Amino acid sequence: MTRIFGRYGFAIGILVVLLIANLVMNPARFAPGNWPTLLGLAAPLIGAALASTPVILAGRGGIDISVGPVMGLVSAVVIKVLYLDAGLASPFILWPAALLIGAAIGAFNGAMATVVRVQPIVATLGTYLILGGLTLTILPAPIGPAPDWLKAMAGAWSFLPLGLIAALWWALCRTPFHDQLMAVGSDDRAAYTAGVPVSLTRFLAYVLTGLLAGAAGMMLTALIGSADPKVGANYTLIAIAAVALGGVSLAGGRGGLLGAAIGAVDIFLLQSLLTAFNVSTYVLQVAYGTILVVAVVLIALQDRSTKRSHA
């Protein structure tokens, strides 16, 4: 417990402060009965932040900037191609389809980064551009609606997808994969000499990222109740900001999905607080940037002091 708090202390601190501020400023919106809806509003960002985390944990510059476009593509394919054109409405078809698309793109990114060994940022930038164009080709303009069960996942059932991801991560943390992922992110040469399958672990991290991005795409679709080819990409950078804010080291090997989720909730709460003040979206961006820089500096200072106390 102390370990969790130590790592995420700053993000949790901001969370508490922002939550109280929101409760005071905006009691109606933050009434307990509204929490499922609020969670639904925050879900795409949380999902995008969760998705960005595994590859960052895998280290050596691991990053996936195609998370946002994957969300957009999933949304377009699920609504336009599968639901409206092919008439498939069952969640047991649409969810697996979304996850499969995500995982396939993740596998492609993973192969580029671990087999071909292109720098991850370049490889996923390529994917980012390809997917952006592909999404617009499939779906030039927003279209709707989404099936009712999916819209409910942004309302009363908003906890369901996130809860399942939490359960999945909880289980993953108790498999060798998690330890190997952290080891690879911490020091890949040492991991190799310890017999950890470094490339495979990294590859799986990309697949996991893709899978979670697929899920985030569904949460986005649920929230907007339709498919919009242009929203997805916006999530890319803000999700990475949330990850950094949540105490996940961009150098790899430290942090976890819980931190990323807390970071995303922080950003969401900041957003809703400033919106309550009627602040312009430009100022909102300044606020994001500032809080991110402050958080990263504080985390770095904390790391330095723990290192010194053990040296």
Add this chain to the structure above:
Amino acid sequence: MADLSLTVRDLSLRSNAAPLSTRISGGEIVGLAGLDGHGQDVFLRSLAGLERNSGAVDLQGNRIATFRDAERNAVVYVPRDRRSTGIFPGISILDNFAIATPGRDRRGPLISAKARRARYETWKERLQIKAPSPEAPITALSGGNQQKVLLARALARDPKVLLLNDPTRGVDVATRLVLYDLFRDLAAEGMALVILSSEIEEILVLCNRVLVFRDHALAAEMAGEAMGTEAVIAAMFGRAA
């Protein structure tokens, strides 16, 4: 385990260096000596499948050409540079120990923290690791104790052949004695140990046989009574003893 043997045939440590052949059996402790950079390091890494040279390394007829082969055949390598290729500084002592063998802690599909801890405690006892708590980061330990954790990590893989690259470098005298006893016990249990050391005394105290390297070739091989400081040094510098 009794007739375990690691065979090296016509291994060249460098292109156009004289090839060398030798056989290392279970229960044996073989020392590698030589001036730094004269091939003993390459030789040890070749046994671990980390180098690609002409020649063949076999364990009981299984070819060891890659690091993966070595892993599959329980040939375990403990690197020299603890900081860059050994420890994971950000990770706890317990996880540093368990990282090479996470599957052993499985109860059903998931890992049990309790099983991992129990496994660590047995090695902690055997290696006399002095550590505050298994949850502490490994950087909280002294160099000697970090080395013991790395050894515990390697030994947890049940090696048949243990390749040690200067295992007592930067390790205090008390810990060395613990390690020497451990190495002798492991050899008595039938493991083959190959130890590269920069200290001749260590090799003379510990090993049954010493291979002395010069210019990426085997300059001398001595065993038993013939092993002596003078002779080893002479071979290292290419003088006749």
